[in-house]
Amino acid sequence: MVSVTSLFAPVESDLQVLVENLKNLVGAKHPILYAAAEHLFGAGGKRIRPAIVLLLARAVSTGTDILPQHRRLAEITEMIHTASLVHDDVVDESDVRRGVPTVHSSFGNRVAVLAGDFLFAQSSWYLANLDNLTVVKLLSEVIMDLAEGEIQQGLNRFDTDLTLEAYLDKSYYKTASLIANSAKSVGVLSGLPNHQLDNLYAYGRSLGLAFQIVDDILDFTGSSEVLGKPAGSDLKSGNLTAPVLFALQEKPYLRGLIEREFAEASDFEQALDLIHQSEGIAKSRELANQQVQQAIACLEDLPASESQKALVELGNYVLRRVY
Template identity: 70%
Template sequence: MTPAISMFNPVEADLQLLAENLKQLVGNRHPILFTAAEHLFGAGGKRIRPAIVLLISRATMLEQDITPRHRRLAEITEMIHTASLVHDDVVDESEMRRGVPTVHSLFGNRIAILAGDFLFAQSSWYLANLDNLEVVKLLSEVIMDLATGEIQQGMNRFDASISVETYLKKSYYKTASLIANSSKAAGLLSEVSLETAEHLYNYGRHLGLAFQIVDDILDFTSTEDTLGKPVGSDLKSGNFTAPVLFALKEKPYLEVLIEREFAQEGDLEQALGLIQDSQGVQQARELAAQHAKSAAEHLAVLPPSESHQALMNMTEYVLSRLY
């Protein structure tokens, strides 16, 4: 299956430029924040979100080159994503991210929270300078959604009664909203029709949900080295994802372990065993595949091009991470 990096061939030069620009956008007025940003943007990551923005920009601007506003939107998208990761790591008390120490483990919680706030504020300022009210509204909604998703996740800890629909709504807020709204925003900057813009939004929404479901499956099927965090860490912290919610319908004793918050020795290992012994992971795989398929269907509105094909490949790549 196509690795993410080779899929980005149509926008490889654009992503190179983006990597150089990101550090400059933060500016060096605040040495510690600049050091934190340099650490973040230098930590690698696949740059999937800005790549999607750039691919949609190119797929909708076939007759001409993409504009500086398209490029800036991709940079804003990565800044918002990075800001959310900094805050997530503080909330989750994560020591590592992408194989490198997290900002808060290096600089402390106070600096990490301020660095995240600074990146959100900076991205909002660049967003306003795009001078497109509709795009400002879309990306401002993303920042609200990220906070809503984090609050919802915190309030639902160790709640075995949450539905798959509630889980998907939280996954939309935390992951899919940014991909969906930035995809639509890229189309609006290309002046596509409102109907096409809506298809681009739905491509991003379904792709983002598939991404999150796959991430949640990997929390049970991958290794600590690959994940960069302990296997089952979401389960341990009381954040119940698709494999758990499906397994609960099949393994009632799982609820007993959850109710006592894995307080007794061996509870967590027993819970992981019950999930592995159920159809939970398989049903979650099927759910991810449904969303990836829906994402691909929404691309039918775009004319054939190398960038269009790369966006299609992305829907297959999401699922390929499971195998």
């Protein structure tokens, strides 16, 4: 199976520069914020979002090197993503992410909230310094979307009337908006025509939704070691995802278990069993597959290159995680 890191071969050296730059960009005046940043950017994340930005930049800049603004955009994208993770971990009370202690479990909640705020503020400052109003608007919207997604998730806990459409909207806000808008921003910085900008946006949107659906499937099929958190933890906290929503259409008994918030001792295990007995996981795979095919179709007008090929393969990699 192809690893995600080997997919990023065309931008491997770009990503190494990015990691070093991120530590310098944060350059926090306070030692504890710097320690938090060091901890965040040193953690073994896959850097998928900045890699997508850099691959797209290389795919649309055939024959020339990518712009310094493209590199900065990739750094801003990772800063925004990391800031949102720090806040998510506080909201979700997660002690570990990717096998590494979270900022709030290492430094306390106050520092974690401030570190997240600091990263959002830093990313906004660097964003303004790109001097491109269109890109500022696109990525400012992402920061609003991230908050909107978190709020929607909080308001819809244990809500068995949640529609698939509402779930996809929330998934867009929480995951796909950043990938879609940063992908479109690559094209804006390269001066591409509108129809190509729309394709880049649509690629990021569909890929981002596929990512989220796959993560939600893995919450039921992955091991705790791989997930870095207990299996089914989204369901336990009342966050109803695609496999649950599909299962609810088949297994009416599941509704009652969720609505009483797994009050009885065996409720949660029963709920997991019902989901596994249903078509929920298979239908969610199909949904992820549809999104990946849509994403790949958006790359057709890009010239053939190693980077373009890697972007196509990235869609296939996302799916292979659940097949």
